[in-house]
Amino acid sequence: MTAWTEEILSRHGQTVTLETKEGRRTxxxxLQPVRERREEIPGTVTEIGWTDGRLWLYLGREEIRPGDAVEWNGMALQVRSSRPCYIGGTLSHWRASLERRWEAAE
Known part of the structure; x- marks a missing residue:
């Protein structure tokens, strides 16, 4: 039942690195930005500069939970929320909402 999901991901998905409690794996x-209804990029200006408020969508077969991280194309994202998606009683994929991960200045 899920072979088609794996085939689509292998043909058209991006290679990303997941960082979970179990470690890092590719x-x-x-992975794509969530479309906004308006044209301007959501965000705010703070004391340290512009903060990008865009969210990203993750669809994949690997389990992903809040607090986990995704790296792609030089960008680090962290999971805000996630949920498994089923077709009948079979897990099809995981869907997650991601936001930019900002490292604290040392």
Missing amino acids: VQAF
């Missing part, structure tokens, strides 16, 4: 997933 997987195939779909």
